[in-house]
Amino acid sequence: MSISIYNTLTRKKELFQTIEPGKVLMYVCGPTVYDSCHIGHARSAVVFDVISRYLKTQAYDVVYVRNFTDIDDKIINRAAEIGMDPKELADKYIAEFYRDMDALQVERASFEPRVTEHIDDVIQLVEKLLAKKVAYVVDGDVFFAVETYDAYGKLSNRRLEDMDPGARVEVDPRKHNPYDFILWKSAKPGEPSWTSPWGKGRPGWHIECSAMSARYLGKTFDIHGGGRDLIFPHHENEIAQSEAGHDREFVRYWIHNGFVNIDKEKMSKSLGNFRLVKDVVQQYHSEVIRLFLLSKQYRKPIDFNQTSMETSRTALDRIYALLLRIDAIIAGKEIPAKAQEDMPFWKKFCHAMDDDFNTANGIAVIFNAVRHANRIMDENETGTISRNVLISLSVVKREILRMGAVLGIGGDVPEAYFHTRRESILTKETMDANVIEKLITDRELARQEKDWERADQIREQLASMNIVLKDHPDGTHWEIKS
RNA sequence: GGCGGCAUAGCCAAGUGGUAAGGCAGCGGUCUGCAAAACCGCUAUUCACCAGUUCGAAUCUGGUUGCCGCCUCCA
Structure with a gap:
């Protein structure tokens, strides 16, 4: 068992070695809860869900933390727009997030902390950074001084002098360096706030993940994940804060998933082409969505369009048709439990997954197993089915279900899978x-x-x-x- | 300007030195009263282009072209 993982930090695949044998400490950036989840959130959630599931099958004890950012400018602004209390808004979208994730069959993380429940941890970390003179206070705001952290830019592979500050956003003149970022933001009248040594305010944009990951996983942990877009500045800043504050390595392996495009275009506000999870799950079976999201290597961009979704659905039908066919044959029969140790497809599947969680290859193994099982049944259509055939079928079925369970597909009752779709189309x-x-x-x-x-x-x-x-x-x- | 990624059959997509997985679509065959499904076979002598390294490259190096992402909203 040797898993290799592409590490964004080193830009190459590395052998995965945990800090503590048999235990994986993993943190993934969860949503800022100010709006509905879109298919891009779904990809991130499904990818890390599968990584977590796979690691568990490899006998790792996985401690998986996924946070909610439940206080931030976007939440405050949105709440003001629609005349809602920011806390209510956050609660509403947290509830919706859970509905969406449940619909996608994404398992719950071990811990799902909210920033507003960890204000003390944030304040302590900011105080530590101030004490180390890597942060400074201006008018109740606290900034991190990027120039004090030599390795700043190591994750996103850029140097401060190469960047183009102010290209997109006006630079706050109070900053010592344009790339200094806020650790603690002072509250304007009427904004939600917590008391701090620097006055009333709230956590800055990045500090929460540093504070909460340390709380749940320790100062150094194994895997930190999120979407590609978080590499800079979010994760870069997390590294700076955490390593400056704790004087030790923050994360061993950085994993970032690629974007979901819509009909070859980036999802964006201006194009108005967001696909919300709650809408997509109305249209497609959750496993069709998962199969689609996992059909491409997680780091590469994937294109969401009607054709690709229908292709995924046809492919999933093939798996369920096979399961249905096997069930019709082995139903009610005593299958001897022997000879179930050798699981060649499962081994191949693990081999694929060991290589940086190559789900596309893993899916290919599942289809090889499907063909194998269909062939066995074609060859034994007439006459009495022998014990050996029954055993083979039951083993291959178990393998398919085991592989599927990692990806979160094949878990439905085959009859129900087809029946549900039939009913929904009949209705439509x-x-x-x-x-x-x-x-x-x-x-x-x-x-x-x-x-x-x-x-x-x-x-x-x-x-x-x-x-x-x-x-x-x-x-x-x-x-x-x- | 800086950093990075990608280009594989009709479409989607694996494959990072040893002679092209898998899915969808298509064609032929078996099966079937006919179909459907399933299975078998066929569908890229070739991996954007050019040069180089090597016994050997889709895979490594250099260059060219095209597309895309990031450089403080973003999964």
Whole structure:
């Protein structure tokens, strides 16, 4: 078992070695709760969910912290816009975040702290930074002095003198260096605030993660994750604060996921092309979304569009059709428990995942297993199914479910998976299942009388309604082609 | 201006030195009354282009072209 991880800090894959054997300390930046989650949040959540799940299967004790930023300028501004209390706004979107994550089957982290519950930790860290003279106070605001931290820029691979300050944002003239960032922000009248040695205020933009990660994971921990966009300035600043404050290495492995584009364009306010999780889960089964998000290496950009989603759905159908087929054969049969140690597909899957969590390769292994199982069943369609075949099928099914469980796919009951979609399309298309069943019964009668012409005519009629029939020995099944 | 990424079949996408995974779509075959599904076979002598290193490169080096991201809103 040797996992390698691409470390943003060193810009190469490294062998993963935890600080404490068998234990992984992981922190991932969670949302600032001022708006609904979009598909980009979903990618980050799903990617780190899968990383956490996989590490657990490799016998690691995973301590996973994902925070909520529940106080910040964006929250205050949004709350003011719609005349809501900032705390209420944050609570509302935290609740929505949980609904979205549950819908996507993203597991809960070990700890999900909120900044407003850790103000004391923030103040203590700021005091420490002031004592070390790497921060300064101006009019109740506290800034971190980037020039005091030699390694500033090491994560984002840039030097202070190469950057172009003020290109996009006006520089606060009180700063010693344009890249100095705020640790503690003084409150304007009416803003939420906490008492501090520098007056009433709130935590700055980056300090919370330094304070909370230290609280839950210690001063040095194994993995810190988030979206690519957080590399600079957020994570760069976290490193500066934490390493200056604690005098030791902050994080061993930095993992950043790529963006989700929409029809080849970046999601942006100006394009108004955000895809919200709550909308997407209405349209697609959660596992279709997960399969799509995991079909590309997590560091690369992925394009969300109708074609790619439908392709993912067809692919997932293939897995569920296989599970359904296996279940029909092994249902109610005693399967000997022996010979279940050797799991070649699972091993290949782990090999793929060991290489920087290569889920695209892992998915390929699942489909290899699907083909393998279908082949076994094709070769044993006639006659009595032997014990060995039953064992093989049950083993490969277990492998598929085990691999799927890491990715969060294949966990639905196959019948329910198809049934749910059928129902939702029937509702959408305002079709009546009874009408369809009646036509199928008519066709069955025609077939029994070998009236192929009439049977085919009925099938054509159903086909024009996008109903596909499948004749099985135990009766005719139908599906909606979508 | 600085930093970085990407270019693989009709589409999506793995593959970082040893002779091109997987999914979707398509074509042929088996099966089927006919279909559907499944399986088998076919669909990139080739990985943007040029040069170099090497016994050997999609994979390494240099260059060219094109696309994209970041440089204090952002997953």
